[in-house]
Amino acid sequence: MRVLVTGASGFVGGRLCAALESAGxxxxxxxxxxxxxxxxxxxxxxxxxxxxxxxxAARDCEVACYLVHGLSDRDYRESDARAARSFARACAEAGVRRIVYLGGLGNGALSEHLRSRREVESMLTCAGVPVTVLRAAVVIGHGGASWSMLLSLVEHAPLILAPPEARTRCQPIAVADAVRYLAGAVENPKTAGKTYEIGGPEVLEYTQMLRRIAALQGRSTLVLPLPVPLPRSDWLSGQALAVLSGVNASLAEALLGSLDTEVVVHEDNGITTLMPFQRTGYDDAVLTALGERAAANRTK
Ligand SMILES: NC(=O)c1ccc[n+]([C@@H]2O[C@H](COP(=O)([O-])OP(=O)(O)OC[C@H]3O[C@@H](n4cnc5c(N)ncnc54)[C@H](OP(=O)(O)O)[C@@H]3O)[C@@H](O)[C@H]2O)c1
Structure with missing residues (x-):
């Protein structure tokens, strides 16, 4: 089938293009x-x-994958909603039969960033093209923004004073598994109009994720949970993490703003039955990401 992949130069999109191409x-x-x-x-x-x-761009494509965000811009909420509306209308006009979108997990009181991802979901449906929504938490793989921020913390700070919100639960997923679900959604018309929450096999607090990265690298990084909140500035922390990780500062700030929203699968809507495979454990996902980085550095 002919598939349009937006965000093709990005972390997830690049890998999805490769997976779809090798599937023919x-x-x-x-x-x-x-x-x-x-x-x-x-x-x-x-x-x-x-x-x-x-x-x-979309003309004669059967499926279009929406893997774009504008989180690096300060006013991303409005521009992302506008972009999703335009994309939905363009797909309808071009005769696209389905849209597949990767958004963010999270229930209850959502952060600004996660509310924006939800708005994109609903804007994509505005022109009548059926949308398959996949929602994920942190996607682990070399080049992922959230992953790069976690890794840079472990690699630059021998002592991490973790505020209470760092004990929020998260269900990270290996990028290869997220791409497998996306490719499966592209190939299966039965997923049209459905929303699926996807995640890896483990639910972990952010503090546990940091400790396990350190252990896998043989580092003695100390992650000390603080019993009381510190005065918090996502702007300031975003600036610092941007310097350490190379992630755009506004994007880092938006992602940090989601730290106290639990991002765990509550309703997978049957996707693990529809697309059964052994999901990658957290440690293996981390080791693969580290290996990818080493390989990328060798070819620089
Ligand atoms: N990374 C994660 O941990 C994670 C977790 C959950 C959900 N997601 C979702 O997965 C999707 C993809 O994320 P990602 O991490 O792969 O993002 P990414 O690496 O930052 O890539 C984003 C892509 O968006 C494209 N883009 C930005 N502005 C554009 C515009 N005006 N027009 C066309 N393209 C534009 C860029 O392509 P060009 O610059 O080449 O045009 C870029 O390749 C997003 O919807 C995100 O919310 C990601």
């Missing part, structure tokens, strides 16, 4: 800079702020 699909890899694109699929120019261009 014709992949249109959408990016704002097709001349610089070196990944799988045929590069096609597209910007989610340009609806006419999106119609051309």
């Amino acid at each position: 699909h014709e992949v249109r890899a959408m990016t704002r800079r097709p001349d610089e694109y070196r990944g799988a699929g045929v590069p096609v120019r597209g910007d989610v702020t340009d609806e006419r261009g999106l119609i051309e």
